[in-house]
Amino acid sequence: MKHIIFLLLLPLIFSCSRNDSNGGYEFLTDMVYPVPYEAYSANELMKDGKTMQLPPKNTIARGKMPFPYGVGLDEAKRAGRELKNPFPKTKESLARGGEVYKNYCLLCHGTQGKGDGPLIPKFPNPPSLTGKRLLKYSDGRLFHIITNGSGDMPSHGEQIYYKDRWFLVQYVNFLQETFRKK
Numbered sequence: 656m657k658h659i660i661f662l663l664l665l666p667l668i669f670s671c672s673r674n675d676s677n678g679g680y681e682f683l684t685d686m687v688y689p690v691p692y693e694a695y696s697a698n699e700l701m702k703d704g705k706t707m708q709l710p711p712k713n714t715i716a717r718g719k720m721p722f723p724y725g726v727g728l729d730e731a732k733r734a735g736r737e738l739k740n741p742f743p744k745t746k747e748s749l750a751r752g753g754e755v756y757k758n759y760c761l762l763c764h765g766t767q768g769k770g771d772g773p774l775i776p777k778f779p780n781p782p783s784l785t786g787k788r789l790l791k792y793s794d795g796r797l798f799h800i801i802t803n804g805s806g807d808m809p810s811h812g813e814q815i816y817y818k819d820r821w822f823l824v825q826y827v828n829f830l831q832e833t834f835r836k837k
């Protein structure tokens with residue numbers, strides 16, 4: 656019995672090494688080394704010898720769209736004048752907007768947009784999305800606020816896809832609808 660235990664433990668002795676930079680004996684190396692090139696490795700297939708390449712000119716990454724507006728009130732107003740929602744409102748787009756709202760905005764702005772989300776008052780009070788002032792905001796202006804942020808509100812251009820931000824604008828409009836009629 657003792658001999659069997661010794662034999663079973665024998666690999667442990669050989670799997671270690673005094674040399675810190677030696678990884679020891681490798682068993683099943685399938686997932687240790689990646690099949691694709693490492694991002695920062697040299698690459699003889701590329702003209703400049705690098706694996707990582709800049710995106711080709713005049714291309715846009717999937718799900719991204721350039722947004723040539725700066726931060727601040729003037730730029731928000733300019734976006735408000737110049738931008739239109741390129742996506743038609745459908746049942747699906749509105750549902751998607753609601754989903755995005757739930758995940759990214761509700762925390763501060765609350766389920767109905769009243770500015771009473773679970774993070775309030777730990778975070779400075781956001782204005783009511785259905786208040787008189789914000790009812791006047793055009794789609795482009797809302798899109799600008801969501802994309803670049805506004806005052807204390809952080810920007811969401813990096814977290815939320817271009818299309819979803821426009822669906823979100825539709826959802827904010829939807830929250831505002833009943834208050835517009837009053």
Ligand code: HEC
Nearest residue numbers: 759760762763778779780781782800801805806807808811
């Ligand atoms: C971390 C909390 C927080 C989150 C998340 C957040 N907001 Fe805000 N929002 C604020 C605060 C605070 C203000 C007021 C900012 C100020 O005026 O300084 C604000 C302002 C606004 C305004 C009005 C801006 C103006 O011109 O007065 C709109 C519209 C708005 N938010 C929409 C959204 C939408 C849509 C989302 C979801 C993507 C969102 N917010 C996510 C906190 C938040």
